[in-house]
Amino acid sequence: MKKNIETKIARSLLSLGISPGIKGFRYLIKAISLCVSNDMPRGSFSKDIYPKIAKSYRTSSSSVERAVRHAISTGWARHDQKICTSIFGNSISGETESPSNVVFISAVSEWLRLHLDDE
Numbered sequence: 001m002k003k004n005i006e007t008k009i010a011r012s013l014l015s016l017g018i019s020p021g022i023k024g025f026r027y028l029i030k031a032i033s034l035c036v037s038n039d040m041p042r043g044s045f046s047k048d049i050y051p052k053i054a055k056s057y058r059t060s061s062s063s064v065e066r067a068v069r070h071a072i073s074t075g076w077a078r079h080d081q082k083i084c085t086s087i088f089g090n091s092i093s094g095e096t097e098s099p100s101n102v103v104f105i106s107a108v109s110e111w112l113r114l115h116l117d118d119e
Contacts, residue, residue: 004117006033008113012108016087017078024071027053028062028105035109045102065101070084087111 009032010020018025030053031045051060057064076098086105088099099107 002041005036008112008116009033009036009108012083012087012112013075015080016075016108017080018052018071018075022067022071022074024067024069027057027068028071030056031068031105032109032112035105036112045105049105069102069103072101072104 006029009024009029013025013028014020018028031049034049034052045115046065047063050064054061088103
């Protein structure tokens, strides 16, 4: 089941223009997986999610946050507008404004949660 969720997350990230070659890709999969599975309290990215990911990859929380931000901003320039609209709706103003880490992870997590319930 966990592998199935991670596969769906990876496909979603690819559709949003984020390349698997970027370090933040793996961190995003882990962060979104934690949010989808409700393993972490909501809204505690800096205190809980980034440190948990950092510990599993033996790096710092700030490195995780920076890599995630880089992955999102890099992918945002190449995203599929149709998928982006279905995930983010009107929460992002303009096509060029990249969402924050928290907005991105939260939106993708909620979108996946809704689609996982449909199955």
